[in-house]
Amino acid sequence: MPLKETENLVEAFTEMAPDYERKVDSELNFFWGWSYQSFLHELIQETPIFQNDLILDVATGTGVISHHLASEGLSQKPIHALDITFPMLEKTRERFINSNIETQGKLVCGSAMEMPYNGGTFDLVICGLATHHMDVEKFISESQRILVTNGRLSIIDAGGSLLWKIPWIKFLMRCGAYLFFLLTENHTRAWAESAAISNVRAKEEWENILINTGFKELEIRKLSTKNRFIPSPLLIKAVKI
Numbered sequence: 001m002p003l004k005e006t007e008n009l010v011e012a013f014t015e016m017a018p019d020y021e022r023k024v025d026s027e028l029n030f031f032w033g034w035s036y037q038s039f040l041h042e043l044i045q046e047t048p049i050f051q052n053d054l055i056l057d058v059a060t061g062t063g064v065i066s067h068h069l070a071s072e073g074l075s076q077k078p079i080h081a082l083d084i085t086f087p088m089l090e091k092t093r094e095r096f097i098n099s100n101i102e103t104q105g106k107l108v109c110g111s112a113m114e115m116p117y118n119g120g121t122f123d124l125v126i127c128g129l130a131t132h133h134m135d136v137e138k139f140i141s142e143s144q145r146i147l148v149t150n151g152r153l154s155i156i157d158a159g160g161s162l163l164w165k166i167p168w169i170k171f172l173m174r175c176g177a178y179l180f181f182l183l184t185e186n187h188t189r190a191w192a193e194s195a196a197i198s199n200v201r202a203k204e205e206w207e208n209i210l211i212n213t214g215f216k217e218l219e220i221r222k223l224s225t226k227n228r229f230i231p232s233p234l235l236i237k238a239v240k241i
Contacts, residue, residue, distance in 0.1 A: 001113065001135050005195050009133055010085050012192040013061075017087040020062050023185075024129070032233060033226025039156065040068060042223065043128050046235055047154040049074045053123040056146070057081040058112050058139075059130030063092025063105070069126075070101050080106040080122070082115060113138040117146045124152045131157045132196040136206075140213045147240040153215065159222060159234035160200035173197045203234060210238045 001009075016023060025036040034042075043065065049055070053075045057066040060081035070079045083089050089107050096105040110116045112127075113135050125143045143153050164170050178194035201209070203220050210218055215238035222232040 006084070006111075008188060008195070009192050012188045013085040014087050015186070015188060017062070017085065017091055020088065020091070021064065024061075031225075031227060031230050036064065039128065040064060042235075043126070043154070043156045044068065044074075046156075046237070047124070047126060048152060049124065051076050053077065054121065055079050055124045055126060056115075056117070056122045058115075058125060058127040058143075059083055059133070060092055060107075061088050061130075063089075063095045063107075065126060065128055066092065066105060067095050067099065067101075070096070070105060071099055078106050080108070082108050082110055082112065084109065084111050113142060115142045115146055119145050120148045121146050122151060123148055124154065126154045128156050129158075131155060132200045133192070134199060136199055136201055137209055137213075140209050140215075144213050144215065144240055149240060151240045153210075153236070153238045153240070155236040156223070156233055157236075158200050159231050160197075160202045160205075161231065162202045162204060164197070164200065164202070170197060200231075206234065206236055210236075214241045215239060216241050 021036055028034040028036060028039055054077045055069060055075050057069070057079060060066050060083045063081055066079045066081040069075060081092055083092070086109050089109055092105065092107055108116060125147060131139060147153065164173060174194045174197045177197055178190045181193045182190035206220050207218060217239040219235070219237040221235055223235055225232050
């Protein structure tokens with residue numbers, strides 16, 4: 001990602017951190033008819049998790065996913081969480097401390113495109129509602145690198161269409177995203193979400209990226225939503241070769 005785009009993203013989510021969960025809940029309901037909790041339930045239910053898994057929650061935000069994994073004891077090992085925005089990680093730390101499980105959370109501020117972990121470290125990489133803010137190819141390559149052989153990748157995020165690759169359609173989508181978030185949020189968030197349109201991938205693109213990066217046993221499918229005029233979220237699961 002260009003440096004300016006990364007800086008804008010960090011600024012946007014730094015501003016969001018104090019009220020992040022309410023805003024995400026409201027936006028999920030508006031676009032898909034979901035609550036934040038229903039999204040969490042869907043992601044966890046669809047993700048195979050084993051007691052001896054070492055898990056990394058990428059783009060953890062305020063730690064909703066990582067905290068749920070830890071508090072429910074879904075793995076006996078500490079849950080690791082990564083986010084590029086330090087104030088988000090501060091919220092995650094507070095969440096763990098308030099639940100008296102602070103020793104379970106291994107929090108790192110860093111980019112999903114250059115993850116500061118050794119190769120073959122994790123059994124599971126999980127990521128929710130964040131890949132549209134990433135260079136997807138780099139994120140998948142990094143996930144493949146840090147996963148053990150037969151390690152698993154589990155993602156839910158916005159899905160796109162191959163038609164979005166047509167320049168004038170992409171332009172209209174970016175304008176629409178910018179105007180929506182300018183009216184509902186602010187200029188910084190509007191630029192971040194407008195730029196994110198270029199990172200949204202269609203089902204066919206996810207398949208190609210995952211296969212070419214060294215994944216197998218792909219499962220990619222649209223999830224049901226209330227709004228048929230808004231692109232459906234995709235569930236993406238794969239296993240490292």
